[in-house]
Amino acid sequence: MSFKFTEENLKRLENERKKYPESLAAVMPAIYIAQEQNGYITNEVMTEIADVLGIDKVDVLGVVTFYTMFHTKPVGKYHIQVCTNVSCMLRGGYEIWEYIKSKLGIDNMEVTPDGKFSIEEVECMGACGYAPMIAINEDYYENLTKEKVEEILNSLK
Amino acid sequence: MERIVLPEIPNLNQIDVYLKNGGFEAAKKAFSQTPDDIIEQVKKSGLRGRGGAAFLTGLKWSFMPKTTDMPKYLCINGDESEPGSFKDRQIFEYNPFQLIEGAIITCYAIGAKIAYLYIRGEYHKWIKLMQQAIDTAYEKGFLGEKMKSTFGVDFYCDLYIHKGAGAYICGEESSLMNSIEGKRGYPRVKPPFPAQKGLWGCPTTINNVETITNVPPIILKGWEWFSKIGAPKHPGTLLFGISGHVNKPGVYELPTGILLTELIYDVAGGVPGNKKIKCVIPGGSSMPPLRGDQLEGVRMDAESLRAAGSAIGTGGVIVMDEDTNLLKVLLRITHFYHHESCGQCTPCREGTGWMEKILKRIEQGNGTSKDLDLLVSVAQNIEGNTICALGDAAAWPVKFMIQRFRDEFEKYVKPQVVLPVPNKVHSMRFTKISLDNIVLKS
Ligand SMILES: Cc1cc2nc3c(=O)[nH]c(=O)nc-3n(C[C@H](O)[C@H](O)[C@H](O)COP(=O)(O)O)c2cc1C
Ligand code: SF4
Ligand code: FES
Secondary structure (H helix, E strand, O other): OOOOOOHHHHHHHHHHHOOOOOHHHHHHHHHHHHHHHHOOOOHHHHHHHHHHHOOOHHHHHHHHHHOOOOOOOOOOOEEEEEEOOHHHHHOOHHHHHHHHHHHHOOOOOOEOOOOOEEEEEEOOOOOHHHOOOEEEOOEEEOOOOHHHHHHHHHHOO | OOOOOOOOOOOOOOHHHHHHOOOOHHHHHHHOOOHHHHHHHHHHHOOEOOOOOOOEHHHHHHOOOOOOOOOOEEEEEEOOOOOOOOOHHHHHHHOHHHHHHHHHHHHHHHOOOEEEEEEOOOOHHHHHHHHHHHHHHHHOOOOOOOHHHHHOOOOOOEEEEEEOOOOHHHHOHHHHHHHHOOOOOOOOOOOOOOOOOOHHHOOEEEEEHHHHHOHHHHHHHOHHHHHOOEEOOEEOEEEEEEEEOOOOOEEEEEEOOOEHHHHHHHHOOOOHHHOOEEEEEOOOOOOOOEEHHHOOOOEOOHHHHHHOOOOOOOOEEEEEEOOOOHHHHHHHHHHHHHHHOOOOOHHHHHHHHHHHHHHHHHHOOOOEHHHHHHHHHHHHHHOOOOOOOHHHHHHHHHHHHHHHOHHHHHHHOEOEEEEEEEOOOOOOOEEEEEHHHOOOOO
16 A cells, blocks of 8 residues: 655655754654554555654654554544543542443454444553543543443543 | 642633733843843742752853853653652643743853753644644744844743653653754763753753742742742742542642652542551652651751752652552552663663562562662662662662561561581581471471
């Protein structure tokens, strides 16, 4: 599967590139833009990023594998991140995690067969005072109960 | 009480409202003085970093070389990934322009032309809000080349957001710089310090978001005013983030030096069900935990907390009631540090793994009292032997939790007894046998 940035994304990338004195620094923004376009990062995606920025592919690979928010496998349409770190744990983070696991029938970093949901147990998301919390794709949901989580999951089409 | 960082003004995140309330007046005032004057005032104000180490901000700025041909940089640290910390996001949401104003004053003081604002990747919403504010500031001439005409000064700077991607270690300042440079977020060996060799080898200052947001009021109202607020040696206010077992968790801006008990009981509404407190971590998960019976009289500033055997950290207070299982808490915290260790130094990479393994063994009911000593010993061997402070951050909770709550941890392990059973091969040695292995014959 070959990968090429869209014209629009190339422009965005060029814009990001201008913020830094060296092109290597634009690698994280480039990976983000590619992930948005392709859903996840493949070998071909890394080749394209390296070509566009004029950097070594191994440097792209090194960065992709270092950060947890870059995915090398597809995630669901709704990627559900559940925080179980200490402040959330004290207020029922694990109950929410167990509930979501059993409701969707999948485990950490797995995707439902229909590709709709994937789940991830994550570290502190910076919402400790509003615990327990989950994030779905880019949005935070805070001060949760099992009932609220069920409502949220049912509302996702 | 006057609030400095998050004033109680509705819609302050709108540029018009910000301008009506004295917005960018501090910048104007700053540009009428020399950079050295600004550094001097921040020094005298006593402002200390809000990112964890409480280092004197003015002093840090003064380390930047005055005569250099190299470009200089400012990094503003909004990685905010320390468990228990959720304060900087309030600034992004409710007072973004004061952060921007603080950034331009700081750039002017240290001679930087570019500032990078590093925000953790999970904060999509707050990155968008902050980007909108930055775009507005550019439009209105408070950032970029237009600053020259807006302020009538021969200086301008740019402010860019760099989005993190899920790595706690990138909050560590040298790792943060590597991350901005587009590299894996490995911390660098110090020295050289960032003021000598930072971003792309150039002089760089790194400050926390809350630290920078404190700068405009200090310049506008004067360092004397600021230095009189809160604890004299650690003046100003702090954004205290309170989480865990309290009735009203959240972020509260209060003067430094407030009693920890006042913070928990009066401000955060006390513990649900009026339960007793077993343990409090006063400054984010890396800081030494305090016992519930150690809290009386402890004040929330760097000096008082050090005297009490902990540290102010990020001001993230995690409260645990009497029914909390501290073994589970410690295991979860240790799992976090093991997961986030970048793996460069052996004591941190291996040690965090060992500690997690031993704690798991105890959780499964197979630990002995000797494992507790082993945990403390592993922690002590990590502490101080690593490139960055994540090693200490992982070691402290283990060491202090076990030392301060030994009574509770003893309940989770089997007592280990040493019986004088002669070993057949080396008859002079004793063999250690766990109680479970002894069959009593009646
Ligand atoms: C593992 C680790 C994580 C850190 N995370 C953060 C962070 O998220 N935000 C922050 O401001 N400082 C963090 N720090 C502290 C920074 O290294 C640095 O001291 C701070 O940003 C300096 O700013 P200040 O002087 O204004 O406090 C972290 C340090 C370590 C060792
Ligand atoms: S102490 Fe840990 S996180 Fe820090 S550099 Fe060493 S291995 Fe990496
Ligand atoms: S511990 Fe869950 S958001 Fe901080």
